[in-house]
Amino acid sequence: MFFSVLTAALLCVLTVKTRVENVHAQEKLFLSSMGLSSPPKPSAHSPVPSLLWKMFESSDRRDSCVVSEYGVRGNIVRFIQDQGRLISAPTGRCFYCVRKHLFFNMSALEDVEQLSFAQLEIKFKQDLSHLGRHVFGMALYRVLKTTLKGVTHESSRKLLQSQTLGYDALGSVRFNLTELAESWRQPAKNYGMQLELQASHNLLDDDAFDAKGVRAGVPIPEFSASLVAVSLNPHQCRSRRKRSASYYPPVTPSNVCKPRRLYIDFKDVGWQDWIIAPQGYLANYCHGECPFPLSESLNGTNHAILQTLVHSFDPKGTPQPCCVPIKLSPISMLYYDNNDNVVLRHYEDMIVDECGCR
Ligand SMILES: *[C@@H]1O[C@H](CO)[C@@H](O)[C@H](O)[C@H]1NC(C)=O
Ligand SMILES: *[C@@H]1O[C@H](CO)[C@@H](O)[C@H](O)[C@H]1NC(C)=O
Numbered sequence: 369m370f371f372s373v374l375t376a377a378l379l380c381v382l383t384v385k386t387r388v389e390n391v392h393a394q395e396k397l398f399l400s401s402m403g404l405s406s407p408p409k410p411s412a413h414s415p416v417p418s419l420l421w422k423m424f425e426s427s428d429r430r431d432s433c434v435v436s437e438y439g440v441r442g443n444i445v446r447f448i449q450d451q452g453r454l455i456s457a458p459t460g461r462c463f464y465c466v467r468k469h470l471f472f473n474m475s476a477l478e479d480v481e482q483l484s485f486a487q488l489e490i491k492f493k494q495d496l497s498h499l500g501r502h503v504f505g506m507a508l509y510r511v512l513k514t515t516l517k518g519v520t521h522e523s524s525r526k527l528l529q530s531q532t533l534g535y536d537a538l539g540s541v542r543f544n545l546t547e548l549a550e551s552w553r554q555p556a557k558n559y560g561m562q563l564e565l566q567a568s569h570n571l572l573d574d575d576a577f578d579a580k581g582v583r584a585g586v587p588i589p590e591f592s593a594s595l596v597a598v599s600l601n602p603h604q605c606r607s608r609r610k611r612s613a614s615y616y617p618p619v620t621p622s623n624v625c626k627p628r629r630l631y632i633d634f635k636d637v638g639w640q641d642w643i644i645a646p647q648g649y650l651a652n653y654c655h656g657e658c659p660f661p662l663s664e665s666l667n668g669t670n671h672a673i674l675q676t677l678v679h680s681f682d683p684k685g686t687p688q689p690c691c692v693p694i695k696l697s698p699i700s701m702l703y704y705d706n707n708d709n710v711v712l713r714h715y716e717d718m719i720v721d722e723c724g725c726r
C-alpha cells in the first residue's frame with residue numbers, strides 16, 4: 369500500500385500484478401532518496417539525543433530547509449557516533465590523563481549534500497562538581513597523518529584548541545568543527561582527532577600530593593564524543609512551505625477524484641526497526657474518477673479536460689485522466705542510518721493535500 373501511494377501516478381496504468389513485482393524496486397527508490405542503499409539494520413539502538421527529539425517535535429512549525437537551532441540552512445541533521453579508541457588510559461607515567469582518538473565517519477553524507485555546520489560535543493558522564501577545586505586541561509588535536517607508533521609525535525598532529533575545565537563547567541563542551549568536518553568528507557583525509565584530558569598541575573593544592581609524593585587528584589570523568597552535522601540536500605528542498613496540519617479528508621462517499629484517508633504504519637512495510645519516529649503518519653492518497661465534464665473542483669489541466677472530452681466519445685480508445693496528487697507537503701523523520709547514526713531529516717512530498725485530474 370505504502371509504495372503504491374508514492375507512485376499514485378503510475379498506478380492509474382499499472383495492473384495489480386506489476387504492482388506487486390515493483391514493490392522492491394519502489395522500496396529501493398524510496399531508500400535511495402534517503403541516501404540509503406538498503407534498509408538499515410541498527411546493531412545498537414543508541415539513545416536519541418534530546419536535542420534531536422526537540423527538533424523533531426518542533427519540526428512542523430518551521431521552514432523545512434532551515435535548522436533554526438544553529439541558524440543555518442539544512443534539511444538533514446545527523447548525530448555521528450565517535451568510532452575512535454582509547455589510546456592511553458591513566459598509567460603510572462600519566463596517572464591523571466586520558467588520551468583518546470576521535471573518529472567520525474562522514475561517508476553517510478552524499479556528495480550532493482552541502483555541509484552547513486558541524487559541532488563536536490564532548491559530554492561528561494558525571495557531574496563535574498565532584499572536582500571541587502580541582503581542574504583539568506583539555507586539548508584537542510587534529511591528526512595529520514598516522515604513524516606506526518600511533519599519533520603522539522607533535523609533527524603528526526596539530527593543536528586546535530586547549531582549555532581548562534573546572535567544577536563550574538557544564539556537563540559538556542562544544543566546538544565548531546565545520547571546516548574540519550568538510551575536509552573529512554574525503555575519507556583519505558580523515559585521520560580524526562585526538563583528545564587529551566589532563567589533571568592540571570599548578571592549580572592543584574599542595575595537599576594534593578600524598579605521602580609518597582605522588583600527585584593525588586580526582587579521576588578524570590568518563591566522557592563520550594559525538595558530532596552533529598547539519599547538511600542541505602538542495603534537491604529535497606523545493607518548498608519553503610510549512611508542513612500542513614494533519615489533513616483529515618472527509619469520509620463522504622463519492623467516487624469522484626479526491627484525497628482519501630490513508631494512515632501508513634511503518635510496521636506494515638517492515639521499517640519499524642530503523643525508523644524511530646513517527647511510527648506512522650496520515651499520508652492519504654488520491655482516488656476516484658475524472659468524469660466528463662470535468663468540473664473546476666477537480667483541478668484538471670487543459671489537457672485533462674480535452675482528454676475527458678475525447679474519452680466521452682471513445683471510451684475504449686482513450687482512458688479517463690488520472691486522479692493524482694497535485695499538492696503534497698513534507699514530514700520529518702528520525703531514523704538510524706547504515707552506520708548507526710541518528711538522523712533527523714525532512715522529506716518533501718509525503719502527505720497528499722490536494723488531488724487533481726491529469
Ligand atoms: C565508513 O562507513 C562506510 C559505510 O557507510 C564504510 O564503507 C567505511 O568502511 C567506513 N569507514 C571507516 C574508516 O570505518
Ligand atoms: C563555525 O565555523 C565556520 C567556519 O569555520 C563559520 O563560518 C561559522 O560561522 C561558525 N558557526 C558558528 C555557529 O559559530
Ligand SMILES: *[C@@H]1O[C@H](CO)[C@@H](O)[C@H](O)[C@H]1NC(C)=O
Nearest residue numbers: 625626627665666667722723
Ligand atoms: C483542487 O484544489 C483546491 C484548491 O486549489 C482544493 O480546495 C480542492 O480540494 C482540490 N480538489 C481536489 C479533488 O483535491
